[in-house]
Amino acid sequence: MTTLDDTELHSDASYAASRARSDIIHELIDDPQARERQNLRVLTGDRPTGPLHIGHLFATLRSRVAIQDKGVDTFILVADYQVITDRDSVGDVRAATFGQLADYLAAGIDPARSTIFAHSAVPEIGQLMLSFLSLVTDAELRRNPTVKDELAATDGRPLSGLLLTYPVHQAADILGVHGTVVPVGRDQLPHVEQTRAIARRFNTRYADGEDYFRAPDALLTEMPVVPGLDGRKMSTSRGNGISLCMTADETAARIRKARTDSERRITFDPERRPEVASMLRIVGLFTGEAPEQVADRIGDGGAAALKAGLTTVVNDGLARHRERRAAFAADPAYLESVLREGNTRAREVATQTLDDVQRRLGLRY
Structure with a gap:
């Protein structure tokens, strides 16, 4: 198995290549005819770990609305399972989820044009992750910057299996709904590169070279730095x-x-x-x-x-x-209906993806 090394994940050449692809994606998004031909689908999201703040508004929410308003098919993930990757207590995830949803809608996310869904409501993503785990190595996962940073900050605390496999879970999120564009900053590029590698490896190993999964592109965004009131990162x-x-x-x-x-x-x-x-x-x-x-x-x-x-x-x-x-x-019934409808649509897509994957693995009985 060809693996991603630190050079590929972090080199200036790798960034330059991602930057070039990102510039093309920006042009496609701004061109209605080209956008339709390329069948773009954006996948983005947040962990419901607490209230969203003005950093989210400037760095992500407004750009999502702009992408949606240009007619790009947009999937927004409420990554509730990822809340437990690095903490013992999850808090009130339900309240955080619906608070997050209220902020999405208030910012201009339109559930008629964007699909908002929760991890826990789409179990097919977890099943896809199992097959994707066969396509990565332990060394690759441990070299991922998010995992490395967490390891450095644990002060001897054991690394959870969920956190170690976090990059693969993200790949399942993206590929499960056939996301082709992932808006990220430069620090998140390694996650997209890992997803691209998984897509290519699946196609080679299990799909006889067919491009079943499109390798998603990073949409590099110039996210404004929104510091906290004390000079540190806002949290x-x-x-x-x-x-x-x-x-x-x-x-x-x-x-x-x-x-x-x-x-x-x-x-x-x-x-x-x-x-x-x-x-x-x-x-x-x-x-x-x-x-x-x-x-x-x-x-x-x-x-x-x-x-x-x-x-x-x-x-x-x-x-x-x-x-x-x-x-x-003030209208929890409406919020529940928005999430329920988004969950239904996302699960329909992920169910078809899982069925396609299992057939290619020879696991249909």
């Missing part, structure tokens, strides 16, 4: 984020309690003043300004003026989303 669990489900008062309180420093004049200095720099970046995301421009505008107004300005732009910028989200959250 609900760290308490440094602004969740989309927060009220205006809760947002104001979160920003008011955020740490800054004692310097009166506001400057953009990420190394020396990470908290202030983060707030300036967030303001800029909502206003379209560079953080340096925001800093110059606030000047000697100090931390009070910075926090007041940040509170205003966030609450104004999220007002419409929050209004729509509240309306969806």
Whole structure:
């Protein structure tokens, strides 16, 4: 078996090739006739580990809406099984799932044009994973950056089998619904490359060279960096984020309690003043300004003026989303129907895929 090594996963040449394919995909998405000929299908999603925050809004939700609005067949996965890859307690996954769904709809995801489904509702994906596991090596999995990072952070804690096989689970997600385009940042490229390798290996080993699975392409996105209020990556669990489900008062309180420093004049200095720099970046995301421009505008107004300005732009910028989200959250029966219909469609596709795979494996009785 030919395996992916670190060079292939991380080299500049590999990135350049992915970048070139991604540029072509961007052109296809913008060309209705070409898009239809290529029969593109996007697969993307999130783990329901807690409330979505403004980082999700800027980095993924808006781009998904844009792709959907261009007429691309879009599948959005609520990756509930992946919640347990790296934690002992799953929390209230059901509440997180429906909260996530309310944010999807509030952001503009249209269930009539995008298929929203949950891992746990499509068991065929898990069955596909079994055959895909035969197409990868233990060494490949351990070289995956996500797995390597988790191993480095475990401090001696045993690595779960589910986390070790996480890249294969993702491949089953993508190939199970015949996703051909996966929007990712550069750090997630190795997952797409592993999926491409699995698709090729399946075709060679089990499909007599037929291109049953199309090797999916990464749609490299210039995701904006949305830092938390403390300068670190925004995360609900760290308490440094602004969740989309927060009220205006809760947002104001979160920003008011955020740490800054004692310097009166506001400057953009990420190394020396990470908290202030983060707030300036967030303001800029909502206003379209560079953080340096925001800093110059606030000047000697100090931390009070910075926090007041940040509170205003966030609450104004999220007002419409929050209004729509509240309306969806108040109708749980509708949310359940959206997920149920999405689950049904995704399962129909995955069931056909599993049937095709089992026939090629000689497992139809």
